[in-house]
Amino acid sequence: MKKIIIAPSILSADFSNLAHDVKMLEQIGADWVHIDVMDGHFVPNITIGSGVVKSLRKITKLFFDAHLMITNPEKYWRDFKEAGADLIVFHQEILADKKKLAKEIKDSGVKAGVSIKPKTSVEEIEGLLPYVDLVLVMTVEPGFGGQSFMEDMVPKIKRLRKVIDEKKYNCLIEIDGGINSQTSKICLKAGADVLVSGSYIFSAKDPTEAIKLLSI
Ligand code: DX5
Ligand code: ZN
Numbered sequence: 532m533k534k535i536i537i538a539p540s541i542l543s544a545d546f547s548n549l550a551h552d553v554k555m556l557e558q559i560g561a562d563w564v565h566i567d568v569m570d571g572h573f574v575p576n577i578t579i580g581s582g583v584v585k586s587l588r589k590i591t592k593l594f595f596d597a598h599l600m601i602t603n604p605e606k607y608w609r610d611f612k613e614a615g616a617d618l619i620v621f622h623q624e625i626l627a628d629k630k631k632l633a634k635e636i637k638d639s640g641v642k643a644g645v646s647i648k649p650k651t652s653v654e655e656i657e658g659l660l661p662y663v664d665l666v667l668v669m670t671v672e673p674g675f676g677g678q679s680f681m682e683d684m685v686p687k688i689k690r691l692r693k694v695i696d697e698k699k700y701n702c703l704i705e706i707d708g709g710i711n712s713q714t715s716k717i718c719l720k721a722g723a724d725v726l727v728s729g730s731y732i733f734s735a736k737d738p739t740e741a742i743k744l745l746s747i
Pocket of ligand 2: 565567598727
């Protein structure tokens, strides 16, 4: 059986005590830390900058998955890389040359990913698949934690799984938005490799149990 990667989103953590919450993620067996970076332009919210990533890098060895919901990732991704991000995910819906961006990120020695918003199809990123390590499928409109999983995104996950397997691309499928112990099953069945989960994990009475339930 393949190992499912669990990437808790610190968007739902206590921002006054981030170090404590990230240490908690280590203890409950998280694989990655999902860091939601929002610029108040690409999405209607402002969250975490590279300075926060740099500080967190000092307290954990967990893999940092930086989800850049920003209009100009070509301008800022290096800051996140230098701050300690292991994977840089930009959005398909930005204007910059995505192939060039993916190549630059990978050439710098970190992993590159592309994310698609709910209205963006798999066909739109097919040409990019040979150049990225991961595709992040949004199952909510990006911007806020705590929203409900959009079940109509499931065919997209299945389609992506089929394309990646048929063409033998070395590319993980990550799902982000509304993941809990029920919706995780739907995503895993559809072919997901990585599950992001924010409010479900951080609001759980027993986060260790909550995280376990995501991958079984
Ligand atoms: C939304 C973010 C998500 C979000 C997930 O724009 O990209 O990572 O934090 O939070 P939940 O799991 O609460 O939907
Ligand atoms: Zn995210």
